[in-house]
Amino acid sequence: MLDALRTIxxxxxxxxDEAGADPERVEAVRVRFLGRKSPLTAxxxxxxxxxxxxxxxxxxxxxxxxxxxxxxxxxxxxxxxxGALEQELQDSSVxxxxxxxxxxxxxxxxxxxxRRELExxxxxxxxxxxxxxxxxxxxxxxQALNLPPEHPAxxxxxxxxxxxxRLLRTHTSPVQIRTMESRRxxxxxxxxxxxxxxxxxxxxxxxxxxxxxxxxxxxxSMAHLKGTMDRVWKTFYGxxxxxxxxxxxxxxxxxxxxxxxxxxxxxxxxxRVCKQxxxxxxxxxxxVHPAVFEAVGIDPDVxxxxxxxxxxxxxxxxxxxxxxxxLLVENDVRFxxxxxx
Ligand code: PHE
Numbered sequence: 001m002l003d004a005l006r007t008i009x010x011x012x013x014x015x016x017d018e019a020g021a022d023p024e025r026v027e028a029v030r031v032r033f034l035g036r037k038s039p040l041t042a043x044x045x046x047x048x049x050x051x052x053x054x055x056x057x058x059x060x061x062x063x064x065x066x067x068x069x070x071x072x073x074x075x076x077x078x079x080x081x082x083g084a085l086e087q088e089l090q091d092s093s094v095x096x097x098x099x100x101x102x103x104x105x106x107x108x109x110x111x112x113x114x115r116r117e118l119e120x121x122x123x124x125x126x127x128x129x130x131x132x133x134x135x136x137x138x139x140x141x142x143q144a145l146n147l148p149p150e151h152p153a154x155x156x157x158x159x160x161x162x163x164x165x166r167l168l169r170t171h172t173s174p175v176q177i178r179t180m181e182s183r184r185x186x187x188x189x190x191x192x193x194x195x196x197x198x199x200x201x202x203x204x205x206x207x208x209x210x211x212x213x214x215x216x217x218x219x220x221s222m223a224h225l226k227g228t229m230d231r232v233w234k235t236f237y238g239x240x241x242x243x244x245x246x247x248x249x250x251x252x253x254x255x256x257x258x259x260x261x262x263x264x265x266x267x268x269x270x271x272r273v274c275k276q277x278x279x280x281x282x283x284x285x286x287x288v289h290p291a292v293f294e295a296v297g298i299d300p301d302v303x304x305x306x307x308x309x310x311x312x313x314x315x316x317x318x319x320x321x322x323x324x325x326x327l328l329v330e331n332d333v334r335f336x337x338x339x340x341x
Contacts, residue, residue, distance in 0.1 A: 021083035026076045114316040132175035138165040140174035144295040145252040158198040168196035172210045180296040186217040209312035216305035225306035253286025283310040
C-alpha cells in the first residue's frame with residue numbers, strides 16, 4: 001500500500017511539473033489524480049480488505065497524500081491564473097507616453113448654422129422669430145395668400161397633398177398668415193423652417209429650408225424692403241454686397257419682385273457660379289397684396305407691408321462653396337465635421 005502511494009505521488013509530481021502554468025493541463029491532472037477514477041479512489045476502496053490493525057495507518061496515509069495533491073493543484077491553478085494575466089499584460093502593453101486622442105467634437109449642420117446666423121441678424125434688427133406647422137391646411141398655404149382653388153399659380157408649387165384639405169406646406173408664408181391672424185401691426189417677423197415640394201433632381205430636394213421676413217405697419221414702402229434687404233445681406237456677406245430687385249409675379253405681393261445679390265464668388269465680375277451675369281438670385285419679394293390683408297382682417301387702407309423669402313440651403317451652399325445639394329442630407333460625418341461651430 002505504501003509503495004503504491006509513493007508511486008502515485010511520484011507520478012503526480014511529474015505530471016503537475018509538466019502541466020506548468022497551463023490551466024487546461026492543470027485541470028487534466030486534477031481529474032486524473034483526484035477524480036472518481038483516480039488511483040487514490042481505487043486504493044480507498046481497497047481499505048476494507050486490510051486487517052483492523054493496518055487500516056487506520058493506511059487510511060491516514062491516503063488522506064495525507066490526497067491533501068498534499070489538493071494543495072499542489074490549488075497552487076498550480078493560482079500560478080496559471082497569474083500567468084494568464086501576465087501574458088495579457090505583455091500582449092497588450094500600454095504606452096503611457098503617447099499623447100491622448102483628442103475628444104470627438106460635434107458640429108452644427110451648415111444649414112442649421114446658416115439659419116441661426118440669419119435669425120440672429122434679424123433679431124438684432126428687432127424682429128420676432130415665428131414658427132408654424134409643417135402639415136398645413138389649404139387656407140393658410142394658398143387661399144389666404146391670394147391663391148384661390150383654381151388659381152393657375154398653384155401648379156408652380158408642386159404640392160404634396162395629404163388627406164382632406166391637409167398638405168405639406170410649400171413655403172413658410174403660411175406662418176406669416178398665422179402671425180397676422182393672431183397679432184395686430186406693427187409686425188416685424190421672420191419665419192424659418194422646412195418646406196416641401198414634389199421636386200427631386202440634381203438641384204432640388206423634396207424638402208428644403210426657407211426663411212421669410214414680413215413687416216406690417218403704417219406707411220411701409222418698397223424703399224423699406226430694399227433698405228432692409230441691403231442691411232441683412234451686408235451684415236451676412238460683408239459691406240461689398242449689392243442687392244437688386246427685378247419685377248416678378250407672386251400672387252401674394254403687388255408689386256412683386258425677384259431679388260439678386262452681387263455674386264460672392266467673383267465679386268460681380270462674372271464667373272461659372274453666376275453664369276457670367278455677376279448676380280445670384282436669392283428669392284422673391286414684394287409689397288403684401290391687399291387681398292392677403294383682407295384674408296387676415298387687417299385694413300389695407302391703413303396698413304401696408306413688405307415680405308421677402310430666401311432658401312437657406314442655397315445660402316449655406318454658397319457660403320461654404322458646397323457644390324452638391326445631396327451632401328446636405330446624406331449626414332456623412334466626414335462632410336459635416338468640416339464645419340466646426
Ligand atoms: N413664398 C414665396 C415662395 O416660396 C417666396 C416669396 C416670399 C415671394 C415673399 C414673395 C414674397 O416661392
